[in-house]
Amino acid sequence: QVEFRTDPASKDAVQGMQLRIEEFLPERMKLDLDATAPLLRPGQPLQLVAKGAYLYGAPADGNRFTAKLAVAVDQHPLDRPGSTQGRGWFFGDPTVALPKDPSDAIDTKLDARGELREDVALPEEVKGNTPVKVVLAGSLYESGGRTINRSVVRTLWPADALVGVRPLFDDADGAGANTRAGFELMRFASNGQPRPVKGLKVTLVRERRQYHWTHNDDGGWNYDFTRRFENVETRTMDAGATATRFDFPVEWGDYRVDVYDPETRLTMRYPFQAGWGWDDENRGLDARPDKIKLALDRTAYHAGDTLKLTLTPPHSGQGLVMVETDHMLFVRSLEVKAGTVVEIPVTQDWERHDVYITALVFRGGSAASKITPSRAVGEVFVPMDRSSRRVAVALTAKPQVRPGEPLQVAISAPQLAGKRAWATLSAVDVGILNITRYPVPDANAHFFAQRRLGVDAYDIYGRVIESYEGGTARIRFGGDMALAALPQARRPTSRVQTVDLFSGPVQLDARGVARVNLQAPDFNGTLRVSALVYSDNQYGNRDSEVLVRAPIVAEASMPRVMAPGDRGTVTLDVSNYTGKAGSFNVMIDGIGPARIEGGSRSLNLAPQAKSTLSFPLSAQEGFGTAKVRVRVEGNGFKVDRSYDLPVRPAWPSVMRSRTLALRAGDAVSLDGGIADGLLPGSVRARMQVSALPPIPFGSALKGALDYPYGCAEQTTSKGYAALELDAATARGFGVSGLDAVQRRARMDGAFGRLSAMQVSNGHFSMWGGNDDDVDPLITPYVAEFLLDARDAGFAIPDAVLQKSLQRLSEDLLTDSVQFYGRDDREYLKFAYKAYAGYVLARVNRAPLGTLRGLYDNDRGKTMRGLPLVHLGLALSMQGDRVRGDRAIAEGFAFKPTHTGWVGDYGSPLRDMALMIALTHERGYPKAAYDARVIDLGRELDARRSTPWFWLSTQEQIALARLGKALLANQTREVSGTLTSGGKPEVIAAARSFARDFDYATLASGLRFLPQGQPPFFASLDVAGVPRSAPAPDASNIKVERALFTTDGKPWTPRPLKEGETLIVRVSITSNETTRNALLTDLLPAGLEIENMNLGGDEQWSGVSIDGIDLDSRAGSADISHEEFREDRYVAALKLDAGSTSHVFYLVRAVTPGVYTVPPPLVEDMYRPQLRGVGRALPASITVVEP
Incomplete structure (x- = not known):
């Protein structure tokens, strides 16, 4: 989330934008694909022209080039980018059988100039009886095996003209049952112009299905059906220069409209369903008004001009002409017929970019004459003339420089000579820009682009037309500006060279010239040098490319x-x-x-x-x-x-821990034996000794701070870790802290991400998506964090906090949050309100009567003690200390009958640690409550007996807050002597001694003899990666990985050739329902993932695996968030008990070698013990040169 402020001190942004961050490698090559013919004809091959080169200027001489060819019936050949002419029209015959899978078309090398010209024949199934979309996807290979991918698309147009049908209902919903399904009919040339024809044969065909059941021992009962088709009605119709309407009566079922053209002898077919969609006829296009053609007399206008508008309605009648922005600028009533001209004065109020003219023309009905009432609508955007605001810019730079040399650029804008004006210059690696096809920024196009109409039009005319009953249609007009982890997943980071140079603002001199010097980096490639020039009201831009190449x-x-x-x-x-x-x-x-x-x-x-x-x-x-x-x-x-x-290892770390109670004279010893079976380079050991209970407060805090993923809860927890890790706390816990700059950066990062995740109603999207991904339980947690941050002196996003508090306030007073579809929803409602009341009480905004009612009437719904403590603290802070003390005591005394997951992100460990911490933070501590720390120690010891000893982020923050609270009251200090490798070191007195060690130090032998007032407690933790893969574990979650070729067939293990692509399917079945599962699927080193967020999913278009169509794979798993990382695929998803979810992604073999295959891993982010480990099959993968 990027926010812009004209006043740096302001808490409110004037504008914002969201950015998606992805891992990537800059491209090193460029590839241009083209086809000689803009339109293909039957029997004509695709005449491919491919040109490849390295971005440092060398041709792709001898580089491998492969291409796949895919064909499909093109039902929308006239629906082209930037044009609405063919929108909604269907052409061709979708029943024609064409190959579903892409075919290998080319595998060759480019010539010495880096070029290839080759005719690619279409599959023999393409007969020229329907328009066909032809896609050739080409891949150019670097020497090391990586590819850059481009595609060229052409349409095969099988005749001089084709018949099209446009349904007058929503195609996705189908026609209504027992209605008349309406259509429009026209014939078009390939350029979109009408081609009238007489004698078209239009037939309504009904599909009849006869179902039958079969049974077998493996699959049980299954059904199948046979089809037969019957002609219901045939008519002879003519198609003219405008659309011809017709309709057929339909019942419930499957239908098809066939139109035979006697001139071309081609039949177009439009299949549709009747009775499947919602019974809402006015959602369809039958309720659509007729269109008025509006023509302006100029291409752009100034204030003071007179605009002449020509109206061509489909019928004469009383009309209304309106000029609108977000309010009415002009309105006139008049009689309208074809060719009516209206003159409208252009005033200063029009000097904006959301001005539209809307025209309405009405025709009255006559029952005697059987004339149906009708209305027609037209709208046209009015562009204002901004040509005087654009300035010409010249850019002068050397076409080629060497790395390390100065890149001197002269920017000239003569129109701005003598004016206050500035320029910025950027130089960016073309290999980065090509990944997303990032265009040159154009300030004029941004500021003066067409905006959407600021008025929503509601068409209810369908209610007054006889024979047309139904609901409301909604019309919008406008421009394109209206559009649009696992805790153990530690990995080393690598530096990828990215070149992105920026000059900052440079003022133009009196001649309108600026000179900018940038330093060419140590880099071989092409830089796109872009200049943006601007004054108070004029803008210009220019770009050029500069080659950077070493000798x-x-x-x-x-x-x-x-x-x-x-x-x-x-x-x-x-x-x-x-x-x-x-x-x-x-x-x-x-x-x-x-x-x-x-x-x-x-x-x-x-x-x-x-x-x-x-x-x-x-x-x-x-x-x-x-x-x-x-x-x-x-x-x-x-x-x-x-x-x-x-x-990094191909499987995750394990942790080995033990705790000791030390009496006077007792020493702590560690040696390499505790790390047996672990890779030495991965081993991290930690010893901590203090008078505090043996709870890993410091490591919990660091663990939350370093957590690799970031949903709304995890972002808040990482922010909390930075908030708690001040210098005093770091010293007390014996961990390395954050300096002021680092801490501020971490906090700002959390603030910014949470701001981007807040949705319109004040709640937060878990993964930054939309309102569908909201969990209300996170909102009080975020608000509490923001309040704690504000109390600590940080400048928080106050608008986010206030919006959250308002949401909590409304929800506390109402039953607006119901947790439908969740288990234990009555408990969740009570826990949410108790937490909301606690947060609101901190700012004196929780009504005492509401809190009392919640305690008196609803406390029996609780399943955990924490909500009672939240409610008790809220009551006490708002003035009812009697109920408050009682609720807190009941919370600590509460013994849950069910200790499993209840959906509140908690655990017995999280809840108890947070309960004790809250009583300290709010000033209500009791020795009896503090004594429950012993229970936490027992819980942790029980977990330490398993190799997968990990804490959720909620548990980590709860322990950190507890540790900080206890540390404030801890006065006993520990000192002593640490002996490492036979060398003693005196340890000065402090409230805690903690030290981290690597394997070499551990193997040399460690001994610490504490001094001070006993007893002391020691925590010894060793984390590292086992030498062998973990055993498969399907006791809670079963996870299986399978590989398929790009035609959907199972892959048989064999050496993969460079550039070969596989589809990965990971299937997950959980014994328990979880909303917070995280799949981490590490890749074998020789394979690289295809990042679908950056394009490329056309490689599996039309592919089906075990009945799942990969084009619509989203329905095979409830994925909240997914990431395509450089060495892994990560997905956060929701799992239903007993159901199997399938996720898919693409990998490509890149680098020759033999690589270990990691096992797939799934874990509940808040119940780390609920996990699954799959088998690594095969154990290794070999990649070879082609």
Whole structure:
């Protein structure tokens, strides 16, 4: 979420925009695909022209190029971008059988110029009897195996003219049963112009189905059916220059309209259903008014002009002409006939960009003459002339520079000479911009674009027309501006070079010229240099491309991530741009957990020649970011570059913990034995000794701070971690804290993300989607966090807080939140209101009478003690201490009969820790309540007995808040001697001693002898990655991964060729219902995920797997959020007990080698013990060169 403020001190933004953040690699190449013919004819091949090049200027000489060809009936060949002419019209015959799966059309190499010209024949099933959409998806391969993908689309138009039918009802809902289904009929040329014809045969065909049942031992009962078709009625009709209307009486069932054209001998077919949709006839197009053609006499206007409007209605009648924005500017009543001209004065009020002229023409009805009443509507946008606001801009820069050289750019706007004006200059890697096809920013297009009409029109005329009864149609007009984790998933980070240079505002001199100097980065590629020039009321822009290339171009490609034991390849392209032939020495080294074999080579290169070298790469035991260093020398030039290579295990960490009570003279010892079976490089050990109970307060706080994913709850929890981790708390817990700048940045990040997640009613979308993804229980948690942050002195987004408090206030006083569809909904309603009351009581906005009623009447609905404590604190803060104390005591005494999940994000550990912490935070502590800390210790000890000892973010924050509260009252200190590897170290007295150790220190032996007033408590935690994969675990959640080829067939394990694409299906079945499951599916290193948020899903268009159509795969799982990361697929989803959910994604084989296949993992984010581990099948995957 980006917010703009004209006053930096203001809490309210004047405008905002949302951005989606994705992981990506900049493209290194460009690919242009085209087809010679704009329209295909029967028997004509697709004449492909492909041009590829590296972005540093070299042609894609000899690079592999593959393409797949897909065909489908095109029912909307005239529905083209930017045009409404063909909208709603159906053409062709969807019953024609065409290949459903894309076919491999090309696998070749580009020529020395990086070009390919090839005729691609269409499949033999394409007979020229229907319009066909032809899509050729091409992939150009880098030397290392990665691809860039582009596509070219053409339509096969089978005749000079085609008949189209437009239904006068909503196609998605179908026609109503026992009604007359209405249609419009026209014939069009390929350019969209009408082509009248006589003698069309129009037939209504009904489909009859005969169902029958079968039974087998494997699948039980199943049904099937046979079809037969019967002609209901046939008419002969003519199609003219305007649409011809017709209708047929229909009952409930499946129908089809067939139209035979005797001139072309082609039949178009439009299948539809009757009786399946809502019984609301006026939702269809039958209720649509006729259209008035409106014509303006100019292309743009100024204030003071006279606008001449020509009206061409479908019938004469009394009319109304209105000029509207968000209010009425002009209205006139008049008699209208074809060619009526209305003159309208353009006033200063029109100087905006949402001015529309709307015309209405009415025709009265006559029962005697059987004339039906009718109305016609037309609207047209009125553009204001802004040509004087656009200024011409010239951009002068060298077409090519070397890395590290200054990039000098002159920006000239002569029209702004002598005026106050500024310019900004950006230089961005074209390889980044090409991923999303990001256009050059144009201030004129932004500020002066057509806006949507600020008035909603409600058409209720259908209610007064005889024979047309129904509801309300809603019409909108306007421009395009109206449109639009697992806790153990720790991974090393890598640095990906992204080039995005920005000058900031530079003032133009008196001649309207600005000179900007940027530094060309260490980078080989193309920069798009864009200038934006602006004054108070004029704007201009210009862009050009600048090549950045070193004398020696050395570009390496390797896996984006590896697991210990993986064997891969580093592919190095070396190009000679030194201007002469020469000998070049190449050295590649692996630094950290990466090893390169045969890293020293020599080669001879002619001028502008390229050579590709391959080096075996293996990942060693370890966890971290390795580096691959590339050095090339020759002809007096040298290159020295390093690439990051994350090395992470193929499965998650485990934790081993134990606690000790220390009496006087007792010591704590640790050695490498506690880490047996773990990868040494992944081991992290922690020792903590204090007088506080043996609860990992510090590690819980750090765990929440470092949690890798971010729904609304997790974002709030991470914000809470930053809030609690002040310097004093960090010292008390013995953990590394955040400095003031880091803490402020973390808090601002949480504030910004939560602001973006708040929906219009004050609640929060769990994953930043829409109102459908809201859980009201999160709202009081966010509001409490914002109040705590404000109390700590942070500048919070007050508008977000106030909107949340207003929502809580309204919900507390009403029953607007019902938790329909949730188990234990009566408890959730009580818990939500109690929490809302507590938050509102902190700002004195909780009505005492409402709180008393909630306690007196509803407390029996509770299933946990925490809501009673919330309610008791609220009552006490609002003045009823008697009820408040009683409610708090009842909360601590409450013994739940059901300790399982109840949907409130809690657990016995979370609830008790938070209950004790709240009594301290609000000033109502009691020794009896503090004594319950012992119960927390027992709960944690029970969890430590399992290898999957992890805490949810709610539990982590609750423990952190409790620890901070107890720390404030802790006065006993501990000191002592720490001996590591035989070397003693004196530890100064502090309220807590804590230290982190790596494996080497652990293996050398550790011993800590505390001094001070006993007893002391020691917590010993060791986390690390096992050497072997975890055993499959389907006791709670069953998770299975299966691989398929892109035609939907199961993949048989075999070596994958570079560029080969597979479909991954992960199937998940849970024994319990969970709204908060998180799937983390790590990728084998040689495979890379296709990010569907950046395009590419056409690769599985039309593919079906086990009856699931991948085009509509969203219905196979209730996914709240998904991420396509560089080394994993992540999805947050809701699971119903006993039901199986399926998620799908695409992977592509990229880098040759042999790679470990990780197991798929699923976990409930708030019940870490509810988890599933799948099998890694196959155990490894091999990628080979084609």
